[in-house]
């Protein structure tokens with residue numbers, strides 16, 4: 226308990242490595258492996274930050290010839306980010322397998338003795354890269370359930386959102402930040418470029434209970450479900466601001482600081498929603514719940530949505546608790562019109 230209190234007292238400006246080390250005791254399995262994994266992801270994040278910052282200078286912007294498993298054209302930086310993250314996790318030795326948005330199946334790292342698996346969106350919002358808008362990496366970490374010494378299995382990745390042992394994101398923006406949780410609150414670390422090090426900059430992050438911003442692609446308004454349309458009408462009546470970057474990490478991050486809600490419903494173009502449960506929705510839902518926010522698909526908390534495929538999609542509503550609760554009332558009344 227004393228160590229925990231000491232760790233909580235770490236001041237703004239503490240280096241990420243030191244912070245991770247001091248918080249190791251909070252993990253159920255305080256073996257240092259999870260700490261090493263977080264350091265590996267942070268290292269890959271620093272490398273990616275460098276690539277993104279000079280994207281305009283070298284020939285890595287624009288579309289590659291390849292398509293990812295969802296049929297989308299991959300950006301060159303998508304490919305680069307994917308390679309960097311997988312390499313860092315492979316070399317680090319703690320992850321026995323990785324799933325990413327860019328690869329169809331499980332990637333086995335060869336570390337059969339590793340106790341963890343990692344799911345990633347290596348470069349979320351990458352269509353924004355050509356125009357210097359913020360993008361991010363999202364990660365989610367599970368302790369494997371398959372026997373150590375064997376290859377990881379699908380089961381390791383399909384444990385459900387509540388089984389995550391850590392989750393986070395790196396936002397590559399006007400400054401770059403690493404934000405993560407291991408289930409004991411959410412902290413943010415800002416990258417000091419000249420030192421090449423992340424330092425604690427925001428302790429115990431919390432969504433404001435109620436916000437006045439909503440983030441959604443209103444170009445799809447005519448295709449939105451009735452509940453979403455009426456929620457948005459309500460936002461407009463209250464003169465809430467519409468702020469949509471089109472990079473989930475950046476929109477989520479802004480809403481966590483300013484108070485707001487992000488909405489990506491199912492529409493005919495994306496009948497199950499656009500966002501992926503395993504490496505986009507679960508990890509940000511874990512962070513949201515740890516930061517006094519809420520995440521749902523309109524039916525149940527995102528972390529409780531059962532998963533049976535690694536690239537499964539879902540509708541996603543995440544943000545300030547009272548805003549998400551207001552939205553859920555619309556779903557409730559739509560199902561119980563006699564009560565409306």
Ligand code: AHM
Pocket residue numbers: 297326346348349350351352442471472473474476499500
């Ligand atoms: P991506 O992982 O292929 O980048 O797709 C996810 C992104 C989110 O970052 C963003 O919020 C959303 O897709 C934007 O979609 P749209 O262009 O349909 O508004």
Ligand code: MG
Pocket residue numbers: 326346347348349350351
């Ligand atoms: Mg992506």
